[in-house]
Each structure stands twice: as structure tokens, then as C-alpha cells.
Amino acid sequence: MDSSAILAEIPRLRRYARAMLGDRAAADDLVQDTLERAWVRLHQWRTGSDMRAWLFGIMHNLRIDQLRRPGLPTQSIDADDFQVPTRATQNDELELREIESALSQLPDEQREVLLLVALEEMSYADIAATLGIPAGTVMSRLSRGRERLRLIMNGEQASARLRIVR
């Protein structure tokens, strides 16, 4: 595993972690932990196998460890949080916010599969291998996640619009 190969994967790890956690600082912490663990476990990586899948697998396991650990939930505050709610003409931004908020309402295991499909464009078989679950489970989480997201977004639209008026 050489540096350029790892370096090439970092932006994708960050993108996925941000989408998964919804918080920049927490996401970058998770990426850092993932890279540190990857270097320590380098001997477990088989040359020629898919490094991206390997790294995502490490990140997935770290995330599970974190969830099992009790701790204070923290949230970083960045400039975005202070943006004044936008008017309805700016629909694009509104929709993007909606998808973020809707995603955060999905159960972890559904969001995870959905994001690996959407962002990483992994095959169902690769996702199953990365997460260590059967292929059928990937399909059922994907299908339930998508349907749930659709329902949330349908219901969300009304409340989001109401918020703008405030």
C-alpha cells in the first residue's frame, strides 16, 4: 500500500463519513481513526484486493465500536448553522437540506447501504462483503431505506415550508 493509493481514497472516505455522520469534525475524526487503524493493520490487507472496500470496512467497524461506546453526543457548530433560513425561491438549497435531514432520520444500517450505493456506486456484492452481511440483507436494507427516505421527504416538505415563513 503506497501513499498515493491511500491519498487517493481520503476524499471519498471523508465524503462518506460526512454523509454518514452529518458533522464535519466528527467525520474527519472518523477518517483519521480509520487511516490510523489501516496503517496498523496493513498486514491484514491482501495485495491486489480492493483497497477502497478494505478501508470502508475498517471505517464501518470503527463506527460500530463508537456506537457501542457510551459518550456525550457532541455537535460542532459551523457557519452553516447560522445561515438565515432561505426563501422559497432558493429551492435547490432547500432540497439539499431536506435530503441531509431526511438521511439523518434513517436507521444507521439503512443509511450506510444507501450511501455506499449512491456515493461509492459499489455493487451489492461488494457492499455485502464490506459490511460483512448477506447480499439479501443489503437488498432489504436498501429497499427499506429508500422507501423510508421517500416517505420522510414527502412529509418533510410541508414542515420545511412552514419553517421558512417563520
Added chain:
Amino acid sequence: MNPLPITEADLQAYVDAALPDARRSEVEDYLAAQPEEAGRVRAYMNQMQAIRSTFNPILDEPLPANLSALASAPPTAAVDAPRRPFLARWSLQRIAAGLLIALVSGFAGWLAHDRYPPAESLARMSPLPRRAAVAHAVFSPDVRRPVEVGAEQEDQLVAWLSKRLGTPVHPPKLGALGYELVGGRLLPGNVGPVAQFMFQDASGQRLTLYVSTENTTNQDTAFRFAQEGQVNVFYWIDGKFGYALSAGIDKGKLARIATAVYEQIEHK
């Protein structure tokens, strides 16, 4: 021959463009006849698009330095191979320690304000001995968890602190003076991590060596002495390094130990 019935898995794979051509056109025929299903599939496709356009810009963000640095092997990766499950747990503790130090230094400052004429005490104490004294006061009385990594894992401790400080750091050996290494920890300094090593003699008396790599004034100093409450501090600056040795023992004894520490560091 009739096509196989369209399943939910087919629809999902259709959204992800993962169907062979023949099957895809069968699904399209099915959707043409089922407007409600077609609407659902369209919603799924829009979700995928919205997720991509929300998060793809992250790919173009410049990498934070701590992450791009990890594109190459940390100097320690090979040394402390598989056992480091404690690593991830530390961030909360670090934050807690940082908060604690902030609180205690605020409180110590307030105390000092009462006790000394402010100009004298606060101006004389540079931030280095002050922070070292506070860190000593916070951690050295701790009976159960005085350090984050104990001396029995000294290799890991050295590797870890060296990595986090970005430069090799080693605890001095003070056995000849009756002090054995207890362990060490990472602390927040002014702008980044600093290290604290703790030693203890047979009677349980503890001293701490505070190592900072944050000095930017580029002015070496000889030994200086400072006192914060019960804690005596000898400190000196050597290039980017700032060292501060703190203990609740008398000045003469502490000076002898400080000299030994200084000599060991100089002759590394």
C-alpha cells in the same frame, strides 16, 4: 415466453443501473404500465441524485493536514502493531482534560490574583511554566489514573506521543535519582498537542515533565524557576522545544533533577 415477474430487487437494481439490458427493458415496460410504481422509482432516482449533489463537493475540499499526513505510514505504525483499541477512546478524554485545564487555569489565575500583585506573578510566569504547573496540579494527585499510557507500555507511549507531537520525544531515565516513570499523556497546548511524562519515587512523590513543541520565539533560555502555589517549576527553552519540570519538592532537589533531565535531552 412470458418474462419473469418484476421483483422489488429488479426495481432497486433498475434505479442503480445494475440490470442487464434485456431485463432493463422488461422493467421499463412494466413501469410504463404502472404509473404508481414508476413514480416511486423516480423518487428513488431523485434521492440518489440529491445525495450525490449534496456530498460530492466534499471530494474537492482541500484535505486537513492531519489527514493528508496520514497518507504515509505514521512512524509508529509498525512498532505498536495490533493492540491499540484504546486509541479511539481518547478524544473525549482529551477534550475533558482540555476543559479541566482551562477551568483550573482560570481558577488558579483567580487565586493568584488574590495572593500576588498581578503584575509580578502573571508577567513573570510565561505561559509554559504556568501550564505545566496546572497540568501537574491536575494530574499528579490522581491515584487511579494519573497517566493515559503507563510505563509498562513505554514503547507505545513514546511512539504515540512522538507521532502526535510530530517529532521524537522520550522520557528521561531518572532511576539513578530515585524516580521511575509512571507513564504519560497527551495534553492540549496553546495551538496543538503537548506531552506530559510523570515520575514517582518510592515514597509516592511525583514529578512531571511537560514537553511542548510550540515555541516559535526561537530564543533559547537557561534554566528558569517559577512557583505556582505548592508547585515548583524549572523550565527552559531549546529551539522549538519547551520543557518544564514540576513537583511539590524543594527547589534545590528539583534543580538537581532538572539538570539531569537537561543533560539527558542534550546528549540524545
